[in-house]
Amino acid sequence: MTTTYGPLAIWAVVLVVGAATFAIRYSFVYLFGRIDGVPPRVEAALRFVPAAVLAALVAPAMIDPGPTLVATVLDDRFVAGALAAVVAWYTDNMFATIVVGLGALWAAGTVV
Amino acid sequence: MVTIRGHRTETPLGDRCGRLPVLPDDLLAGVRATLPLLLGLVPFGLVAGIAAVNAGLSPAQAVGLSTIVFAGAAQLAAIDLLGRDASLAVVVLTAVVINLRMMMYSASIAPYFESFRRRWAVVSSYLLTDMSYALAITEFRNDSETDRRWYYLGAAVAMYVVWQVATAVGALLGTGVPSEWEVGFAVPLVFLSLLVSDVSDRPRLVAAVVGGGVAVLGGAWPLNLGLVGGALAGVAAGAAVDNWGRDA
Numbered sequence: 014m015t016t017t018y019g020p021l022a023i024w025a026v027v028l029v030v031g032a033a034t035f036a037i038r039y040s041f042v043y044l045f046g047r048i049d050g051v052p053p054r055v056e057a058a059l060r061f062v063p064a065a066v067l068a069a070l071v072a073p074a075m076i077d078p079g080p081t082l083v084a085t086v087l088d089d090r091f092v093a094g095a096l097a098a099v100v101a102w103y104t105d106n107m108f109a110t111i112v113v114g115l116g117a118l119w120a121a122g123t124v125v
Numbered sequence: 126m127v128t129i130r131g132h133r134t135e136t137p138l139g140d141r142c143g144r145l146p147v148l149p150d151d152l153l154a155g156v157r158a159t160l161p162l163l164l165g166l167v168p169f170g171l172v173a174g175i176a177a178v179n180a181g182l183s184p185a186q187a188v189g190l191s192t193i194v195f196a197g198a199a200q201l202a203a204i205d206l207l208g209r210d211a212s213l214a215v216v217v218l219t220a221v222v223i224n225l226r227m228m229m230y231s232a233s234i235a236p237y238f239e240s241f242r243r244r245w246a247v248v249s250s251y252l253l254t255d256m257s258y259a260l261a262i263t264e265f266r267n268d269s270e271t272d273r274r275w276y277y278l279g280a281a282v283a284m285y286v287v288w289q290v291a292t293a294v295g296a297l298l299g300t301g302v303p304s305e306w307e308v309g310f311a312v313p314l315v316f317l318s319l320l321v322s323d324v325s326d327r328p329r330l331v332a333a334v335v336g337g338g339v340a341v342l343g344g345a346w347p348l349n350l351g352l353v354g355g356a357l358a359g360v361a362a363g364a365a366v367d368n369w370g371r372d373a
Contacts, residue, residue: 028193033221035251038250064359068337072338101322
């Protein structure tokens with residue numbers, strides 16, 4: 014879980030991601046008046062980026078395909094994640110989601 | 126155009142604002158508008174700091190990441206991938222793809238930044254996040270009397286400062302947090318919370334299910350290609366369902 018990359022590589026990542034992120038943020042503010050907004054097809058695709066990327070980050074952390082469906086679903090992280098998802102859905106509160114998810118993971122760890 | 130902002134002075138903070146001649150009303154209105162969001166921003170920032178040092182970044186690198194990139198989800202993804210020694214190209218690509226959504230914000234908010242001087246447009250763009258965009262666009266659309274630059278800067282700078290402080294505190298707590306506490310699990314929980322609030326219609330739900338499904342199946346693929354593949358498949362599936370829904 015600890016990186017073997019040295020400081021140079023890490024600072025390079027920070028600077029490159031920082032520069033690219035600024036370019037994204039400034040893109041249309043800079044272009045405004047020169048062109049007419051985002052092409053509709055691009056805009057349509059960009060709408061789905063958050064859902065697709067976030068799910069691709071979340072799912073492998075909470076779903077560890079076991080030998081059977083039951084084993085997969087009874088995994089501590091899956092149960093904790095499912096509970097947290099319910100809390101997120103009903104409260105739309107990040108703090109509550111973190112508390113319930115971590116609490117469920119600790120509870121599952123103590124019980125088993 | 127002269128406007129009497131009666132509704133502002135009626136608020137309890139309004140009186141206090143009157144006694145601070147250096148700070149414009151609209152700047153303080155922007156700061157105030159961020160207060161409910163801090164409940165989400167503070168734990169998110171703490172997690173970003175804790176996760177960074179636990180992945181092997183120094184506190185300075187953790188704070189540098191926050192001050193320079195200033196984009197929580199992308200920071201956490203980069204930290205997570207660095208901790209797993211993913212290739213640097215995958216780290217950068219993933220963080221940039223996550224931030225591509227900001228292009229929509231840039232396009233949407235550009236008309237309102239048009240009257241700003243260039244340097245303020247640059248600063249305002251730098252501070253553009255999901256939260257500052259959401260707050261500002263709502264205010265800009267509803268209230269044409271607000272001084273947009275002050276309101277936006279009030280909100281965005283407040284969020285920037287809180288984010289930096291929370292990350293720094295997290296980075297200092299960092300490795301002092303025992304590993305049995307599993308605080309690392311807070312990272313996917315933050316993403317989960319962002320995901321649930323984003324999935325507001327069927328095409329987005331399809332994008333999430335396909336994106337997550339492909340990422341799980343591709344968990345063992347080299348270079349974390351499961352993540353990139355999941356993201357691309359999810360976007361394609363969401364766009365396809367969206368198109369299909371319109372044609373039908």
